[in-house]
Amino acid sequence: MAVTDLPQVMAIAERVHVGYFEAEEVFAERLARFPRGCRMAVARDGAACGYAIMHPWHLGQPPALNRLLGDACAAVDCLHLHDIALLPATRGAGLGRGAVDFMRTVMREEKLPHAALVAVHGSMGYWRNFGFEPWQNEARQLREYLRSYGEGAVYMSMVAPASNV
Secondary structure (H helix, E strand, O other): OOHHHHHHHHHHHHHHOOOOOOOHHHHHHHHHHOHHHEEEEEOOOOOEEEEEEEEEEOOOOOOOOOOOOOOOOOOOOEEEEEEEEEOHHHOOOOHHHHHHHHHHHHHHHHOOOEEEEEEOOOOHHHHHOOOOEEOOOOOHHHHHHHHHHOOOOEEEEEEOOOOOO
């Protein structure tokens, strides 16, 4: 992903994540912070058809939706999948699996023992297929973090395979 891709990211996000608006500056900050974790999916004709954005973060503390991360970089211990969006025509093509495989590679190379995400749109079952499980900590602070994602949001995590760390 490059800065020049952000208008396409915004257009895809608007189509895929109805009701979950995030400003372009949020995507731009994640790209600037961890460009390696920002990927575009491109169709054979060269058109953007999806994206994935992930970055190192703090396990158990999902960033609020549509908020900048700021300077909180110390003591990261997980790779947070901030967003993945695929246009409907691409679903079933294995792009989600590809993103999770890439995530595992980044976890290994960055020596991060966990991955995490917030499941929305009733996607908990989808993420379970890849090894993510609902976070078992019901701390009040976690509920506060999830509030911005709306009703039904579930924080999920995955432990890196032993060979990863």
